[in-house]
Amino acid sequence: MAERRDTPWWERGVIYQIYPRSFQDSNGDGIGDLAGVIARLDYVAQLGVDAIWLSPIFPSPMADFGYDVADYCGIEPLFGDLATFDRLISEIHARGLKLLLDFVPNHSSDQHPWFIESRSSRDNPKRDWYIWRDAGADGGPPNNWISDFGGSSWEWDEATGQYYLHAFLKEQPDLNWRNPELRAAMSDVLRFWLDRGVDGFRIDVIWHMVKHEAFPDNPLNPAWTPEVRERDKLIQLHSTDQPEAHTISAEMRRLADSYGDRVLVGEIFLPNDRHAKWYGTPEQPQVHLPFNFQLIENPWDAASLRQIIADYEGSLPAFGWPNWVIGSHDAPRIAARIGEAQARVAAMLLLTLRGTPTLYQGDELGIGEVTIPPERMRDPQHLREPERGIGRDRSRTPMPWNDAPFAGFSTAEPWLPLNDDWRARNVAAQSADEHSMLRFYQKLLALRRSSPALTIGSFTLTDAEDEVLSYIRQAGDETLLIVLNLSSQARGFATPHGYGLGDTIASTLAKSDATTGTVAADEGVIFRLTGKH
Ligand code: NOJ
Numbered sequence: 001m002a003e004r005r006d007t008p009w010w011e012r013g014v015i016y017q018i019y020p021r022s023f024q025d026s027n028g029d030g031i032g033d034l035a036g037v038i039a040r041l042d043y044v045a046q047l048g049v050d051a052i053w054l055s056p057i058f059p060s061p062m063a064d065f066g067y068d069v070a071d072y073c074g075i076e077p078l079f080g081d082l083a084t085f086d087r088l089i090s091e092i093h094a095r096g097l098k099l100l101l102d103f104v105p106n107h108s109s110d111q112h113p114w115f116i117e118s119r120s121s122r123d124n125p126k127r128d129w130y131i132w133r134d135a136g137a138d139g140g141p142p143n144n145w146i147s148d149f150g151g152s153s154w155e156w157d158e159a160t161g162q163y164y165l166h167a168f169l170k171e172q173p174d175l176n177w178r179n180p181e182l183r184a185a186m187s188d189v190l191r192f193w194l195d196r197g198v199d200g201f202r203i204d205v206i207w208h209m210v211k212h213e214a215f216p217d218n219p220l221n222p223a224w225t226p227e228v229r230e231r232d233k234l235i236q237l238h239s240t241d242q243p244e245a246h247t248i249s250a251e252m253r254r255l256a257d258s259y260g261d262r263v264l265v266g267e268i269f270l271p272n273d274r275h276a277k278w279y280g281t282p283e284q285p286q287v288h289l290p291f292n293f294q295l296i297e298n299p300w301d302a303a304s305l306r307q308i309i310a311d312y313e314g315s316l317p318a319f320g321w322p323n324w325v326i327g328s329h330d331a332p333r334i335a336a337r338i339g340e341a342q343a344r345v346a347a348m349l350l351l352t353l354r355g356t357p358t359l360y361q362g363d364e365l366g367i368g369e370v371t372i373p374p375e376r377m378r379d380p381q382h383l384r385e386p387e388r389g390i391g392r393d394r395s396r397t398p399m400p401w402n403d404a405p406f407a408g409f410s411t412a413e414p415w416l417p418l419n420d421d422w423r424a425r426n427v428a429a430q431s432a433d434e435h436s437m438l439r440f441y442q443k444l445l446a447l448r449r450s451s452p453a454l455t456i457g458s459f460t461l462t463d464a465e466d467e468v469l470s471y472i473r474q475a476g477d478e479t480l481l482i483v484l485n486l487s488s489q490a491r492g493f494a495t496p497h498g499y500g501l502g503d504t505i506a507s508t509l510a511k512s513d514a515t516t517g518t519v520a521a522d523e524g525v526i527f528r529l530t531g532k533h
Pocket of ligand 1: 067
């Protein structure tokens with residue numbers, strides 16, 4: 001893939017996800033808030049990222065911890081108020097950072113005034129802002145659709161004698177994007193925040209937004225086995241990724257573009273060919289960055305990664321800019337999944353691949369598995385399907401800042417437990433240790449920022465031994481070779497034909513002997529290459 005020039009900030013930059021309940025509490029209620037985020041902005045700036053994506057901060061009954069929005073144009077009192085938000089955005093901009101909010105268009109809270117009106121009677125003007133259907137022929141739900149959190153996607157409403165659709169919890173009724181008034185109201189929501197200066201949005205489950213007009217049953221998934229989530233019993237053929245959703249995504253893009261340099265990041269889980277369609281076309285672009293979760297979803301071995309990277313790069317439209325994610329508030333922690341040594345290799349991969357990286361809070365400390373006693377588990381997904389082991393609480397534990405009580409996160413017991421090793425694994429301790437994960441991330445982020453090869457350079461996979469992933473990044477007269485050993489044994493590697501091996505610029509290890517042509521167990525290295533410009 002070729003080198004790019006004249007790139008916008010969101011192509012060069014790194015996005016850092018903040019989960020506001022768990023970043024910093026400023027008022028002693030055990031729950032993070034906006035004033036807390038403000039207090040920690042210097043940390044974010046010093047980390048060396050470019051933009052903050054803040055998970056939802058809007059008024060919410062918190063059935064799904066903010067992804068159930070009761071007012072799209074307000075701030076949840078637990079988190080602060082609009083005046084604090086305005087202060088947050090100006091403090092973010094004062095540090096040269098950008099702010100992306102989390103827009104949740106597929107569903108609102110059942111406590112949103114729109115839904116309260118909608119369910120009040122069949123002839124209420126807002127009835128059609130949500131998706132209401134009569135019972136099926138057998139008196140049960142209108143079709144077989146299954147909620148992402150298990151159980152039917154339909155909830156019976158006794159008062160008005162119809163079912164409403166909810167792709168997630170019953171407390172999260174799906175909005176009807178086929179209704180022009182709802183569409184206009186949602187455009188007003190985007191304008192409200194863009195007018196306040198936000199630099200863009202991460203758009204929650206954007207591919208869910210529109211459903212097949214006739215609501216046919218979804219086909220059975222022949223690959224489903226009982227250990228897998230109930231949702232996956234069916235293929236979500238008719239309940240997601242409808243052509244009309246692409247039209248809406250193009251409308252959102254036009255709106256964002258009318259404000260200048262803004263970015264839309266869409267949450268999308270689809271195979272490459274359908275995923276790539278969310279970029280739209282040069283004439284009718286859609287989201288700038290359809291989130292790419294393949295590093296999270298696939299096995300951690302060199303052969304799989306090579307394949308994923310090559311297939312993804314190959315699927316992008318010519319104008320489409322790639323992006324990569326290794327952690328989020330929904331996924332298991334990367335260090336829990338692959339161990340701390342490989343988590344360093346993952347950090348190097350994330351920050352040297354071609355495309356915008358998204359880094360999730362706490363992964364820069366290498367937080368791994370966290371023990372959460374059953375009585376403290378809060379995630380509704382886990383509580384509905386506890387036997388599956390898919391709970392998200394373990395990725396949502398508070399940021400450990402130092403070894404003071406409650407890790408400096410709060411003066412009270414936090415809403416979720418801290419990581420077990422917080423007394424040693426915290427920001428203060430890692431800042432003081434030059435070989436810590438945090439310092440490693442800072443170093444890689446600084447390197448990336450200063451390197452055209454890493455930010456906008458071309459990308460070429462190179463041949464390597466089993467369990468080694470290697471590639472070249474190149475821009476102008478800067479050529480870098482990245483060699484990642486995914487195994488726990490030393491491995492040899494060859495300098496690509498026509499080049500000479502230059503300095504080691506970074507290693508995942510404190511001390512590297514890799515210029516000898518061998519990468520140590522679990523080692524990742526960035527070399528400068530000489531010759532052949
Ligand atoms: C995706 C969000 O990341 C997740 O946390 C949420 O539960 C669902 N969308 C529903 O909004």
